[in-house]
Every structure is written in C-alpha cells, then in structure tokens.
Amino acid sequence: MTTSSLKLFRELADAVPHSKAMGIRLVDVSEQKVTLSMLPQSFMVGEPESGTLITGAVYSLIDSACGVAVFNVLRIVQPIATLDLRIDDYRPARMDEGELLCEAYCSRVTRDVAFLEANVWQQRRDNQIASGRGVFALGTTRGEAKHISGLDPKLRERVP
Amino acid sequence: MKEQHTQEDSKSVTTSNSTAALLAAGDPHMLIRHVPYMTYLGLKINELEDEDGLLQVRLPFRDELVGNVMLPAIHGGILGGLMDATALLQVAIHEPSDRFPKTVDMTASYLRPARPVDCISRCRVLRRGRRAVTAWVECWQDDRQRLICSAQLHILLVEGG
Numbered sequence: 266m267t268t269s270s271l272k273l274f275r276e277l278a279d280a281v282p283h284s285k286a287m288g289i290r291l292v293d294v295s296e297q298k299v300t301l302s303m304l305p306q307s308f309m310v311g312e313p314e315s316g317t318l319i320t321g322a323v324y325s326l327i328d329s330a331c332g333v334a335v336f337n338v339l340r341i342v343q344p345i346a347t348l349d350l351r352i353d354d355y356r357p358a359r360m361d362e363g364e365l366l367c368e369a370y371c372s373r374v375t376r377d378v379a380f381l382e383a384n385v386w387q388q389r390r391d392n393q394i395a396s397g398r399g400v401f402a403l404g405t406t407r408g409e410a411k412h413i414s415g416l417d418p419k420l421r422e423r424v425p
Numbered sequence: 426m427k428e429q430h431t432q433e434d435s436k437s438v439t440t441s442n443s444t445a446a447l448l449a450a451g452d453p454h455m456l457i458r459h460v461p462y463m464t465y466l467g468l469k470i471n472e473l474e475d476e477d478g479l480l481q482v483r484l485p486f487r488d489e490l491v492g493n494v495m496l497p498a499i500h501g502g503i504l505g506g507l508m509d510a511t512a513l514l515q516v517a518i519h520e521p522s523d524r525f526p527k528t529v530d531m532t533a534s535y536l537r538p539a540r541p542v543d544c545i546s547r548c549r550v551l552r553r554g555r556r557a558v559t560a561w562v563e564c565w566q567d568d569r570q571r572l573i574c575s576a577q578l579h580i581l582l583v584e585g586g
Contacts, residue, residue: 282491283500308465311513312525314444319462320528321509325502328492347501351532 270294270340274333277342281329287322289329298370299337301330305360317357320395323365323385324352327397330369331381335401338371338379343404348378350399358394362387365394378402445523453480453514460525463510466503471545480518482511484544491541499539501574507546508533508562508576515548516558516580524583529557533576542566544573557581 271294278284278291278301287309293300303326311319328350336342358365369383383397447455453470457463471481484490484507492500509528516526546564562576 280494281500282489282494283503284492286489287502308461310461312444313459313461319460319506319509320531321502321506322462324505324509324531325500328500328502328505344495346538347533347535349532349534350501350505351530352505352528353530354528357527 270337273342274299274336277336278329278333283325284329287325287329289326291333292366294333294337298368299330299333300366300368301326301333302364302366304364305358305362307360310360312357315357316360318360318365320352320354323354323358323395324350324397326365326367327352327369327383327385327395328399330367330383331397331399331401334369334371334381334383335379335403338374339403345379345404346402348400348402351397353396355393355395358385358387362392367397369397374403376403444525448517448521448523448525451518453482453518456514456517460510462506463514466506466510468507468510475547477547477549479547479549480511480515481545481547482507482514484546486542486544493538496538497541499541499544501533501535504535504539504544504564504574505531505533505576507544508548508564508574509578511546511562511564512548512560512576512578512580515550516560516582519550520553520558520582522582522584526558527581527583529579529581531576531578533574535574537571537573539573540566545569551577 274291289303292302309318309322367385372382373380379401381399385395386393457468467485469483471483490499490503491497548560548562551559558580560578564574565572
C-alpha cells in the first residue's frame with residue numbers, strides 16, 4: 266500500500282513544474298505522515314552575507330508537503346485547494362547544513378476540508394527550522410478522482 | 426552617509442555591509458538583484474509608489490511557477506514567496522536599518538486560482554512596533570478588485586550589523 270502510494274505521489278510531485286524547479290522530493294509515506302525533502306540551492310538564499318534561505322522557499326516546501334498529506338489521508342487524488350497556510354519561522358535554514366526535511370500530517374478531515382500540520386528541520390529532527398499549519402478545501406473542481414490502488418474508494422465518505 | 430562609512434572600513438566589513446549600503450540607498454531594484462530568491466522569482470517593480478504611497482511588485486508569469494498543471498494555476502508556495510518578498514521590500518525601504526528584515530510568521534489566504542499570467546502585489550504596514558512590524562499583503566492579476574490571495578505577516582526589524 267505504502268509503496269504504491271509513494272510511487273503515485275512521486276509521479277504527481279514530478280508533474281508539478283514548481284516542485285521540480287525547487288528540487289522537492291517525496292522521501293517517505295506512512296499512514297499518518299508524509300515526508301518531503303528539499304536540497305538548499307543558491308537561488309533560495311534570502312541574505313547573501315549569511316547564506317540563509319528566505320522564508321518563502323521554506324514555505325513552498327511546507328505547501329507541497331501539506332498537499333501530499335491531504336492526498337495521503339484521503340487515499341484518493343482529487344482536486345484540492347489551499348484555503349489558508351501559515352508558517353512560523355523559528356530560525357533561518359542554512360545553505361551549508363544539507364537538505365531540509367518537512368513532515369506533514371492531517372490533524373483532522375471533514376467532508377469539505379482538511380486541517381494540516383507540518384514541521385521542517387535540517388540535519389537533526391530537533392534542529393527545527395519552521396512549523397506550518399494549513400487548511401485545504403476538498404473536491405474543489407469537478408475532476409476525475411484517481412483512487413490509489415488497493416484502497417477503499419469509499420473511505421472518504423466514512424471520514425467524520 | 427552609511428555608504429561613505431562602508432567604503433572606509435576594511436574589506437570584510439565592506440562585504441557584510443553591502444546589504445547595509447543597499448538598504449541605505451533604498452532602491453528596490455537593487456535589493457531584488459541582491460537577494461537571490463527575489464532574482465529567481467524574476468520580481469519587477471510595477472510601481473515605485475502607487476496612489477497610496479505603496480510599492481507594487483510584479484511577478485512575471487513563466488511555466489516554472491505552475492503548481493497545478495490541470496487548471497493551470499501558479500503554485501501556492503510561489504504566491505507565498507511573492508507576498509513574503511513584497512512585505513520584506515516594503516519594510517526594507519521604509520524602515521531604516523542596516524540589516525535586512527526577517528520574517529517571523531506569515532499566514533496566507535488563497536482566494537482564487539492564480540491563472541498563468543502576471544501577479545501584482547503590494548504591502549501595507551498595519552503597525553510598526555519598536556522591534557516588529559505587522560504587515561498585510563494583497564495580490565491580484567488583471568483586476569485589482571479581484572484579489573487572488575492575501576497574507577498577514579510579522580516582520581522583525583533586525584538591529585546592528
């Protein structure tokens with residue numbers, strides 16, 4: 266189950282031009298959480314003197330991770346839209362500290378919306394860079410939903 | 426005056442103060458060229474001072490900014506980046522400091538899909554505190570009355586160099 270969703274989500278992420286440009290990759294999917302990575306690149310810098318990344322670049326990673334987390338919890342790929350996304354910038358990410366990891370999970374799903382939480386760290390999990398909170402609207406446009414193989418397509422109806 | 430001071434200092438100080446010199450000059454074109462992510466976004470100045478005295482920033486559309494290929498629509502992360510950059514520029518130009526301001530938090534609302542055309546944004550400072558600024562950013566495309574997204578941010582005024 267996890268392997269097939271990982272593959273599908275990877276294909277989805279690769280099809281997003283912006284994610285590709287930022288080098289955002291899906292590294293792990295579990296039932297509760299998704300983890301995405303982003304390798305710092307020189308164009309993401311916000312302050313040349315200190316070599317720290319701009320908040321906006323970290324924000325992109327959080328947005329992408331939250332989106333994948335919604336698909337993951339629904340077990341279905343359907344049109345979704347970000348209603349609201351917040352980032353708290355704890356400390357600057359650094360160019361020389363390796364890849365950024367973002368873990369996102371759904372704290373609550375209703376028929377119409379999903380609530381997300383995300384944490385971003387660099388090098389070690391306790392070296393937290395930022396946290397995020399998002400609200401996504403579900404089924405925003407009439408599009409064909411793509412079920413993840415091996416999963417119950419009716420799951421969404423059973424969600425509280 | 427700060428620029429003169431910078432030139433007299435040693436080389437290492439000159440490097441660390443190049444941001445200071447740009448901030449003292451208060452030219453948003455130069456700041457965009459100085460900040461790699463703003464250069465990457467391809468930000469342009471739409472209006473230096475609009476009728477409300479606010480800086481308007483333009484994000485020219487290009488394929489790399491797309492987040493939803495079906496619609497297609499610009500990625501929400503890019504719009505966040507644009508609004509963050511707009512607030513930083515507005516604060517950097519109007520609040521004297523020799524360090525670049527820092528974002529503490531940003532909460533963005535997405536109001537309409539961002540079609541594959543240019544976006545324009547501007548930032549209003551709601552309150553300037555001693556150490557932090559509360560700012561509100563709005564962003565639109567062809568029609569100023571139809572916002573595609575907005576954001577509220579807290580931005581820290583960084584002291585010293």
